[in-house]
Amino acid sequence: MTDQSPLTHEQISDIRNRLADPKTSAPQLREIALQLLADSNHWYTEADSWRESYRLAKGMSDDELNALIAISEATLMHPRPCRFPDTPDCTCPDAA
Ligand SMILES: [Zn+2]
Numbered sequence: 001m002t003d004q005s006p007l008t009h010e011q012i013s014d015i016r017n018r019l020a021d022p023k024t025s026a027p028q029l030r031e032i033a034l035q036l037l038a039d040s041n042h043w044y045t046e047a048d049s050w051r052e053s054y055r056l057a058k059g060m061s062d063d064e065l066n067a068l069i070a071i072s073e074a075t076l077m078h079p080r081p082c083r084f085p086d087t088p089d090c091t092c093p094d095a096a
Contacts, residue, residue, distance in 0.1 A: 006043070078092055
């Protein structure tokens with residue numbers, strides 16, 4: 001996990017197993033949590049940098065880019081059988 005590449009499904013599954021294992025000690029849990037925090041911070045920083053590059057390339061303000069993202073999310077088609085945005089009501093099973 002220290003090479004800062006995205007976690008694979010196997011690694012995620014391994015982490016889940018270690019967290020669920022009663023033999024995993026508190027310092028080991030702490031180490032897992034700190035590693036995940038570092039990874040998360042790395043990928044958020046990376047995403048922010050790409051976002052800023054895109055914004056500058058398009059000559060957009062921060063508000064304009066935020067609006068573009070909001071519009072894109074609001075009009076994104078949901079997986080079937082949900083018919084959003086063709087119908088205004090989202091019927092996705094995990095919708096809050
Ligand atoms: Zn939906």
